[in-house]
Amino acid sequence: MAATDLLRPLAPGRPGPAVTGRxxxxxxxxxxxxxxxxxxxxxxxxxxxxxxxxxxxxxxxxxxxxxxxxxxxxxxxxxxxxxxxxxxxxxxxxxxxxxxxxxxxxxxxxxxxxxxxxxxxxxxxxxxxxxxxxxxxxxxxxxxxxxxxxxxxxxxxxxLYLSGAHRVVRPLGASVGLYACYAVEEGTVDTEEAGPGLLAHYRRHRSAYRDCVEGLVRAFDAGDAAGVAAGAARSAALSQLALPKLSFDELRANQSGFGADGMFVAHTGTVIGYLFRARPSQAAHAELSEFFLRLGHQCQFSQVGWGSV
Incomplete structure (x- = not known):
């Protein structure tokens, strides 16, 4: 069989349905x-x-x-x-x-x-x-x-955006890019139902949140991707006090071992993962996959944010 024959479909492909309207x-x-x-x-x-x-x-x-x-x-x-x-x-x-x-x-x-x-x-x-x-x-x-x-x-x-008032408090630019390894835990979270409990949590930890957001804004202003990732980790730790993720402690304990610059979560959701300012090696991809599988999750990888990684 000629090499070109290997590239030919075994049977004629069936066309998809025609789009008859605009x-x-x-x-x-x-x-x-x-x-x-x-x-x-x-x-x-x-x-x-x-x-x-x-x-x-x-x-x-x-x-x-x-x-x-x-x-x-x-x-x-x-x-x-x-x-x-x-x-x-x-x-x-x-x-x-x-x-x-x-x-x-x-x-x-x-x-x-x-x-x-x-x-x-x-x-x-x-x-x-x-x-x-x-x-x-x-x-x-x-x-x-x-x-x-x-x-x-x-x-x-x-x-920095007010999710209820639908208003931008402060633009933070499009220069920062990061690389994420993440998993989605079981369960769901109702954003609206979580609101009152979150506001009470914010009142109890007002100064910690102030320090967190001020540090994050400084990192964005400096174009410091590692600083942004570290700020996300501080925010995730505060979120853990209100809407805990099952894998959080394991991820935090192993963050430095994987060379991750930070952690992140979906605060009113079930996503949790690591942030890197540079794309990890193929070996690191395999090690991260094995780690998440031991926790019972299939991890995924993606570039996130706006700047290049």
Whole structure:
């Protein structure tokens, strides 16, 4: 057999279904939780503030024109995205044309990966394109504010962000990049239900959170990826007092052995992992995989943040 024959398919490939109508898409990345979650005090009142950890895992919303009516079956298990669609249409005094709305997502639900926020943002971005409207972030934040607390997945940089008030306290730039090794523990966390308990926790540890966020901001201002990772580890340790992760103690005890620069968690989720300012070697990848498997988890690796690693 000629070498070129090895490259030929054994049987003719079947074409995918033809797209008969015009297609419009919206895409939003998700997160691996947060580098920081803690209080931002205004007029003596703590508000939940976060620095999201963006990852190149996405939610897609696609609208395909055609048919006799609007097929919204894709929204049957996405109530928040359905609410976002209704609010957008009401705001712009529009109705959906005939066609089919569909979703695909890399993001696990209830794990702290901003799956519902990403669905909402992807939906809105799809609608802006469908109706030929200029994208307006103010519309996105207005819609989010009427649905849920949210991560800052619609931004293209790090930011200290008020998840309930939907407001950027301080931009932190897009120069820092990190490498993550992480796992997703069992269970889910309801972000809204966790809110009151978190605020009480913040009051008890106000000074520790102040020191943590001030150090993290200094590291961002200096473009210090290792300092950002160390700040994330301090924030994760504070979170462990309120919403503990089962693997936290084991990861912290082994951090230096793996040469990790820090740890991170999804504060109201179940993601936990290590942060590195440089990509680990292939041998380190294998050792990390073995370590997480001993804890009962399959780990994953990803570049996170915005800068190169």
């Amino acid at each position: 297609v419009h898409s919206g895409v939003s990345r998700g997160t691996l939780g947060e580098l920081y979650q803690g209080p931002h005090w205004e007029d003596g009142v703590p508000h939940i503030s976060i620095v999201s950890l963006p990852v190149d895992k996405f939610s897609w919303c696609t609208f395909t024109e055609g048919g006799d009516s609007f097929d919204d079956s894709g929204l049957c298990d996405r109530s928040k995205a359905a609410r976002a669609l209704a609010l957008f249409l009401d705001h712009h005094e529009l109705t959906m044309p005939p066609g089919r709305l569909e979703y695909r997502s890399d993001l696990a639900v209830g794990k702290g990966m901003a799956s519902s926020t990403a669905d909402i943002v992807a939906t809105l971005r799809c609608l802006f394109r469908l109706f030929g409207l200029e994208y307006r972030q103010s519309v996105v934040t207005s819609v989010l504010s009427r649905i849920e607390r949210a991560d800052s997945v619609f931004l293209d940089e790090f930011a």
